[in-house]
Amino acid sequence: MFHSSESGTATRVLCLGITESFGAAIHALNTTKLTDGVISRSKRMMLDTLGVGLIGSRTAVFNKALTYSQSFKSDEMSSVWGKSQITLPPPYAAFVNGIAVHSMDFDDTWHPATHPSGAVLPALLALAETLPSRPSGLDLLLAFNVGIEVQGRLMRFSREAFNIPERFHPPSVVGVMGSAAASAKLLALSPSECIHALAIAASSAGAPLANAATQTKPLHIGNAARRGLEAAQLAQMGLEGNPAILDIPSGFGVYYKDYSPSAMTVPASGDFKWMLEDQDIAFKRIPAHLGMHWVVDAALAARAKLENTARNFDPKQIRRVTLRVPPSKYVDCPLPSTEHQARHSFQFNASSALLDNKVTVSSFSEAQINRPALKELLSKVKVETPKDNQPSFDKMYCEVEIETDQGQSYAARCDTFYGHWRKPLSQEDLVDKFCVNASSVLCSEGVEGLIDVVGNMERVRECSILGSYLSKFQHILHHRANSIIYLVYWSFAHERRGGDQLVLLVHVALADALIHVFAAQLGDGRCGVGETGKLDSLVILLNPDGDLTARKHLGSDDR
Template sequence: QGITESFAAAIHALNSAQLTDGVIKRSKRMIVDTLGVGLIGTRTDVFNKALTYSQLFNSKEKSSIWGNSDMSLPAHYAAFVNGIAVHSMDFDDTWHPATHPSGAVLPALLALAEAMPRKPSGLELLLAFNVGIEVQGRLLRFSREAQNIPEFHPPSVVGVMGSAAASAKLLGLSALQCSHALSVAASSAGAPLANTATQTKPLHIGNATRRGLEAAQLVQLGLKGNPDILDIDCGFGIYYRDYNPSVMPGCDDSGFEWTLEKQDVAFKRIPAHLGMHWVADAALAARAKMEEVRSFEPREIIRLTLRVPPSKYINCPLPTSQHQARHSFQFNACSALLDNKVTVDSFNQMQINRKDLKELLSKVIIETPADNKPSFENMYSEVELETNDGQHYAAKCNTFYGHWRKPLSQEDLIQKFKSNASAVLTSEGVEGIIDVIENLEN
């Protein structure tokens, strides 16, 4: 059995009876978090630009735009703009090997479900969602390079494949059609990391969820691609230099186990690149150590040393926009030190332009120790403050709260959702969504 054939067979044959309690619990946490960050993301500039563009197109098919009850679009454009909303603040979940799994799948499924003549059940939605997540998890393990920082932004590569798989599952495509859906989607994969820290980065998720959905819909109309797309180096293998694919166990295979069962996701407490969570927690701990012996006075700090992994795209000494700030070790460390917290409001323009922040940023020194690898599984951040009287206060973070090794409690996850969703919805709407997702399988 070929690699693509095995994936297609599994996508087609997996059934809801195989969803374990652990997978259902974890995927519902992912869904509620994704909806929350997507809802608050509808208040961003990049979302509004994408929505204005998408409204140029009209169709009889209508799917809802999150946070805008009076607007609807064709399913693929609804998926596009809602996907952008999810990643507009870099607030969405992160997996290992690195990708943002939920944002590439959920917007496509909700838009598609709304446009289908027969509305799928909550259990069918859960199954399709987990199929999309599973395909991403399997593909990420085809490359050791994916464990660290690859050449392409990961959700633009595996995310579009997950969207195609999930959409194909919800549409009930045959096994052969599922292989073609993966093939068609692969031709829309890949986005350069050069657009990190710009308004274009959220489009990587928007494009992934939209293009995967379109691939499944095109195949439903008879479009075909290379049925061996995962088997060959010049197929999906083009995105990884050390591509080493393996078959996906079938649903009748006793060896099948959901990747999500074995590997939890990280949920972010602050709307910033995942690497920022280590440095923010280390900075807060360093400030706490200083406050054990003296009051915290930024003007007394003469040097601020950050020991972080080497990474060009999240090393931004003097950010001038919110997107740069979300990808700046320096900004997040200094914000945490000055305010004793990092929040959604930390990234507004007024906060970015603060004089005291810029003064502290000028004192930052970046060091990249040889043992600090650019891997979300193994990296650490250390923050050391040196004061004008020669004292040093340092703290190191190996695992931040929210990491898959130290997951958010259900209470804190729901509180994050409420805080985000309440920026758009009434309290009744917020509680209604929580109730629906808690009982989604029913």
């Protein structure tokens, strides 16, 4: 843009619009701008995201999305986390891996509220595997932080974004923009192409909060990762959008009631101030909506007070439980009937903590949700929303009060849970969380390899090495003792089943590995997988066409 001086001499004054400034900044940022603090925090985010994505690859919603995505093929294929024999076109790999990350609501949360990593890392890893010049670990760190930074700046265009959301799920709004920015950086797009990548991505933004607490919610992250990557690739091919998409109310402004954008500038020399340096990330200890961490910690503290006084804890002595929480309709679910509803229920998480003295991954199983003792306690829970309890992850609190049949009352309040950005997880606890999650799918070599690579990411020559560790699943003969395999086979009449059939009841984490192991042993045949509906197990049927002498019976010594 040109401005004239008072003397009439034409002087060129660079006055970029909002979108132009973002395009220029995405292009201009380089690895010299990365600080030690940003590198350290973003490596923690990457490790946690990989862990929750791996355990998420065992979920029903992930497997449905994977089955759908396998119908698409391309010349370029990228890894699916935890699946050694499966690759997908990069956008679909980003899609399913993003879904895995958010499938259990176990991924990181930022302020203003969004899940920043799940929309960015799956897109970058899918893209990195296909580039002719393989990006380094430092390249990955830069692109990742560009994607995080863009999300952070966009959320600060509105005060509405600082509160627990009411209309749109934030990752579907800013996540797709972060994915586009990160992918554009890894593709080394020009400033103009970066602008158009953002414009294209904006047309895929926005998902209604009504789909929270359903299987569709994880698709918000998967779609953000996929659509952002596609936007950058389309911009690279010359596709254009509105170059003022961030400047105008009818552009990105449609997602906020009080939209007030500001430019993003990168100094030619000196340091760049990253949002991540000032605002740390919250890492979850339980696979549920972030707000549940407050209510769980308060419930555990209230139970401890009761036990210290009464010397024992009997849920039947509870007459009433009162929860004092911020107003938020989509996490007020009195009687959840599915795991996704349970992950978004103050009442369920408080009751689970009171009954079991803990909340874990298994707390959200069908058996746990439907147990009579839990339903009885849920019927005694009342929710209050005090006026001073603000619906913001930075300001909210939760108080749990237990009243007994004897008229005694025990209350505890949580203002900041362990894992919140004000009380961050220690590195040891973050790594422990990763190990538990990743080892549900990977062998020890894969788990340790990922820890080593991510921990040294700034020195890694090719970041695509992550893919080799993400597919090192548990070997059938080296799984945990509690994953017992029962193997039985028999012959059916040819007119009924068309041949012999091998039937396995197996822990769900090993299902994929077993299909490949036994399919290889028995010859090429059709593999059918059906859910038993009991525990975390599957029934696998293998119908081999060839010689059946390769069958192996796994006795107790083989577990």
